[in-house]
Amino acid sequence: MRIREATSEDWAQIWPFLRDIVRAGDTYTWDRDVTEGRARELWMSTPPARTVVAVDGDTVLGTAKLARNHMGPGSHIANASFMVSPDHGGRGVGRALGGYVLDLARADGYRAMQFNAVVETNTRAVALWQSLGFEIIATLPEGFEHPAKGFVGLHIMYRKL
Amino acid sequence: MRIREATSEDWAQIWPFLRDIVRAGDTYTWDRDVTEGRARELWMSTPPARTVVAVDGDTVLGTAKLARNHMGPGSHIANASFMVSPDHGGRGVGRALGGYVLDLARADGYRAMQFNAVVETNTRAVALWQSLGFEIIATLPEGFEHPAKGFVGLHIMYRKL
Numbered sequence: 086m087r088i089r090e091a092t093s094e095d096w097a098q099i100w101p102f103l104r105d106i107v108r109a110g111d112t113y114t115w116d117r118d119v120t121e122g123r124a125r126e127l128w129m130s131t132p133p134a135r136t137v138v139a140v141d142g143d144t145v146l147g148t149a150k151l152a153r154n155h156m157g158p159g160s161h162i163a164n165a166s167f168m169v170s171p172d173h174g175g176r177g178v179g180r181a182l183g184g185y186v187l188d189l190a191r192a193d194g195y196r197a198m199q200f201n202a203v204v205e206t207n208t209r210a211v212a213l214w215q216s217l218g219f220e221i222i223a224t225l226p227e228g229f230e231h232p233a234k235g236f237v238g239l240h241i242m243y244r245k246l
Numbered sequence: 247m248r249i250r251e252a253t254s255e256d257w258a259q260i261w262p263f264l265r266d267i268v269r270a271g272d273t274y275t276w277d278r279d280v281t282e283g284r285a286r287e288l289w290m291s292t293p294p295a296r297t298v299v300a301v302d303g304d305t306v307l308g309t310a311k312l313a314r315n316h317m318g319p320g321s322h323i324a325n326a327s328f329m330v331s332p333d334h335g336g337r338g339v340g341r342a343l344g345g346y347v348l349d350l351a352r353a354d355g356y357r358a359m360q361f362n363a364v365v366e367t368n369t370r371a372v373a374l375w376q377s378l379g380f381e382i383i384a385t386l387p388e389g390f391e392h393p394a395k396g397f398v399g400l401h402i403m404y405r406k407l
Binding site (some may be wrong): 107110111113114115116117119155156157158159160161162196197199201202222223224225226227228229230231232239241243245 | 389
């Protein structure tokens with residue numbers, strides 16, 4: 086597995102699994118019926134934001150986006166988002182992307198990273214971020230409408246860099 | 247004082263004080279050198295977001311913006327931002343706008359309101375939101391680079407509706 090900056094050619098492989106993850110609606114606070122055009126706008130970054138992909142040869146396994154979480158006097162706090170293809174789950178793609186993006190954020194001069202919306206029922210993601218040094222600093226009660234479980238909490242997670 | 251939906255004609259009165267507040271850089275996580283065009287895009291909402299103004303006759307005293315804080319399965323959480331003209335401070339414009347926007351958010355079906363970035367040294371704002379029922383649910387340590395005080399905390403505030 087190798088991680089590199091995403092190119093516009095990667096989008097054709099990103100969109101099918103990103104679409105499925107967003108449509109499932111149990112982990113992401115995106116509109117479930119997001120169009121491909123809007124999704125591409127949201128995911129494929131322009132500087133200073135960055136989008137990366139984890140690849141195995143020509144196959145995209147997962148992708149991550151690093152961006153500012155606040156503007157102006159808060160722009161030293163990064164945000165990141167991660168999407169791993171369900172076809173390639175269980176082989177550490179999320180963890181590898183997480184470590185890579187933390188390093189990238191440090192190199193870009195960010196001082197901390199904040200996740201705004203980690204669904205509390207997404208326990209694998211919560212555990213992964215905790216193992217990478219993130220803490221749950223707050224939980225929005227009933228912040229997320231889960232398709233099967235109803236209103237569940239939405240964690241805000243944070244770590245210094 | 248009356249509060250009503252903002253119209254495009256109001257922008258000419260909003261921009262001078264909004265610009266000064268953003269340029270002072272001690273309360274807002276916006277780029278301090280924001281252009282008028284970008285500021286207008288950020289502030290003058292399109293549905294489902296709303297922008298309102300507090301007016302005294304033809305004079306705009308302050309303005310507020312109500313929008314979704316999250317998308318999709320988190321879109322029942324509102325966000326709001328407030329700007330009061332320094333020329334008209336101390337007469338309860340912020341409090342009146344706050345109460346109005348809370349009612350508006352309830353009427354629009356939001357279930358909670360979240361502020362992402364209340365600068366801890368902006369003690370009047372913190373106290374105002376607390377008196378309107380908001381709690382500090384987390385503080386990003388050194389989350390805001392204050393022009394005089396260096397890195398200070400950035401509160402996340404929240405209340406159910």
